[in-house]
Amino acid sequence: MNPQLPNTLQQQCFYNPNDHMFANHSALVKPDPGMDEYWAGLHAGAFSDDQLGYGYMNPNPVAQPVETDQALFVQGNSSSVSASVSPKKRKGQSLQVVSDKEKKIKGCSEGDSRITHDQNSNSKEASNNTSSKDKSKVSEVQKPDYIHVRARRGQATDSHSLAERVRREKISERMKYLQDLVPGCNKITGKAGMLDEIINYVQSLQKQVEFLSMKLATVNPELDFNIDNVFAKEIFQCSTSEFPALGCSSTNSAYFQLNSMDQGGISYCGLDMGINAAEMGLRRSISAPISIPDQTFMDSSCYNQQMQPSGVWDGDIQNLYRMEFELETLIPFQSHQFTGSNEGINMKTET
Amino acid sequence: MHTSSKLTKEFTKKWVKGLQICCSSKKDMDVLERKKKIKLCADIALASAKNATTSWSIALISEAKKNDENEILVDNLLGPESRFKQQKIIRQMNSCHKRVRSKKILKKSCSISQRMKKMGPPKSNLAAYIAKRLVKKRTQVLQRLVPGGESMDEFSLIKEALDYILSLRVQVDVMRNLANATEVLNQSNSSNVFD
Numbered sequence: 001m002n003p004q005l006p007n008t009l010q011q012q013c014f015y016n017p018n019d020h021m022f023a024n025h026s027a028l029v030k031p032d033p034g035m036d037e038y039w040a041g042l043h044a045g046a047f048s049d050d051q052l053g054y055g056y057m058n059p060n061p062v063a064q065p066v067e068t069d070q071a072l073f074v075q076g077n078s079s080s081v082s083a084s085v086s087p088k089k090r091k092g093q094s095l096q097v098v099s100d101k102e103k104k105i106k107g108c109s110e111g112d113s114r115i116t117h118d119q120n121s122n123s124k125e126a127s128n129n130t131s132s133k134d135k136s137k138v139s140e141v142q143k144p145d146y147i148h149v150r151a152r153r154g155q156a157t158d159s160h161s162l163a164e165r166v167r168r169e170k171i172s173e174r175m176k177y178l179q180d181l182v183p184g185c186n187k188i189t190g191k192a193g194m195l196d197e198i199i200n201y202v203q204s205l206q207k208q209v210e211f212l213s214m215k216l217a218t219v220n221p222e223l224d225f226n227i228d229n230v231f232a233k234e235i236f237q238c239s240t241s242e243f244p245a246l247g248c249s250s251t252n253s254a255y256f257q258l259n260s261m262d263q264g265g266i267s268y269c270g271l272d273m274g275i276n277a278a279e280m281g282l283r284r285s286i287s288a289p290i291s292i293p294d295q296t297f298m299d300s301s302c303y304n305q306q307m308q309p310s311g312v313w314d315g316d317i318q319n320l321y322r323m324e325f326e327l328e329t330l331i332p333f334q335s336h337q338f339t340g341s342n343e344g345i346n347m348k349t350e351t
Numbered sequence: 352m353h354t355s356s357k358l359t360k361e362f363t364k365k366w367v368k369g370l371q372i373c374c375s376s377k378k379d380m381d382v383l384e385r386k387k388k389i390k391l392c393a394d395i396a397l398a399s400a401k402n403a404t405t406s407w408s409i410a411l412i413s414e415a416k417k418n419d420e421n422e423i424l425v426d427n428l429l430g431p432e433s434r435f436k437q438q439k440i441i442r443q444m445n446s447c448h449k450r451v452r453s454k455k456i457l458k459k460s461c462s463i464s465q466r467m468k469k470m471g472p473p474k475s476n477l478a479a480y481i482a483k484r485l486v487k488k489r490t491q492v493l494q495r496l497v498p499g500g501e502s503m504d505e506f507s508l509i510k511e512a513l514d515y516i517l518s519l520r521v522q523v524d525v526m527r528n529l530a531n532a533t534e535v536l537n538q539s540n541s542s543n544v545f546d
Contacts, residue, residue, distance in 0.1 A: 195489035217385035
């Protein structure tokens with residue numbers, strides 16, 4: 001039996017809408033009775049409809065008998081594909097067995113991407129096409145051009161309908177993905193409704209971008225963006241490990257030196273330094289006239305703002321919260337700035 | 352998780368860079384112009400953060416390049432080493448357009464002939480027919496929303512839409528954070544002045 005492959009991809013990736021599922025092309029999908037290998041194929045991202053040849057059958061039936069109760073699913077690239085969770089796995093064979101009848105043919109779609117990558121495709125051909133109305137279905141990869149699909153019991157077997165079915169199932173899998181991504185889509189099942197939700201969501205996101213860019217334009221009298229501030233923000237989002245190091249005990253002399261530097265210079269070298277500049281960036285974010293206690297408080301208020309929920313934060317938030325509490329207890333508040341932190345705290349609690 | 356934070360980083364860096372370029376060129380702009388510049392920078396930064404791997408990013412970049420004054424911006428953002436990619440992008444877009452045009456012509460001619468034949472069958476399966484029409488309309492709308500969507504079939508359209516949604520989210524988050532941070536700083540600055 002094929003050993004289960006180490007699934008590097010976290011399964012929660014599926015269910016956490018904030019994760020970027022698609023970008024992680026090389027990730028493997030954890031097998032899941034509901035989710036199939038197709039997701040892995042999606043991740044491989046090598047889909048192209050041109051490559052799929054639908055419904056081509058091997059004229060020479062393979063000698064190997066097909067078990068009627070089991071569907072054989074051959075994965076070409078067995079080494080890189082997560083095995084499907086099937087209780088009826090065949091032992092001692094390179095074939096992986098999928099037991100459901102309802103398992104869709106779609107394996108071909110992900111087999112597609114597998115084909116191109118794997119050399120040792122186990123090409124045990126599943127047997128034949130038009131004559132077979134077996135309970136089992138097999139999809140297999142033999143050559144890069146052909147996807148061999150077997151018809152399900154009681155269904156039409158000509159190549160057109162098979163192609164149609166494959167296509168439909170691909171789309172429905174994608175729709176499932178979308179359900180995880182777009183909030184509030186769990187109840188909707190039809191394609192039209194899902195598309196509706198997607199359209200609304202995309203439109204709302206685009207409008208948000210418009211609105212935010214307008215807001216930024218008004219908030220900044222010049223397009224300068226107060227580079228220090230931008231800096232701090234960037235650093236916030238970049239680094240998490242730096243945060244515990246930040247504290248009030250930082251050297252104060254550094255503040256003034258940095259603040260006196262040219263703004264443009266700071267920003268550029270900051271951009272280059274990236275993550276390592278977390279501490280420096282924060283100090284720079286505070287403009288010169290503010291005194292030191294205020295500066296450190298500005299840190300915390302900046303923290304507050306940054307802690308507003310963004311999908312990116314997730315694990316980082318814990319660190320930030322800790323840091324923020326430390327900072328706030330140590331610094332004497334000033335009344336006008338207190339409101340700022342209040343807002344931040346309120347927003348935190350809302351989310 | 353990691354990939355989205357990477358994307359955030361990339362996007363932020365590129366966006367800030369683009370904004371610096373923008374503000375160095377012109378001194379006085381009114382609000383609307385500024386807003387347009389900001390949005391443009393954000394879009395291009397987002398697209399280039401993807402490094403032209405996805406279709407919608409390619410479409411965004413090529414659209415931006417059509418405008419001459421943005422070209423410098425785009426070039427700078429994409430980076431000097433991506434000259435070849437730009438050529439590839441341009442070529443791809445051209446071929447896409449041709450494909451789209453020929454597809455449209457084909458569709459029109461087909462649909463006309465089909466309409467002649469098709470009077471009977473839809474009536475028998477009315478529900479499915481209506482459902483199909485609905486889906487079709489919606490995919491058309493989605494095609495218009497996602498940049499570069501016209502030249503995609505339904506399947507890849509959905510994939511692109513997914514990717515686009517994720518990147519839009521990143522963009523919104525970054526922009527929102529920046530806006531709020533700027534506000535706070537402004538507040539504190541002004542209150543310091545009054546003290």
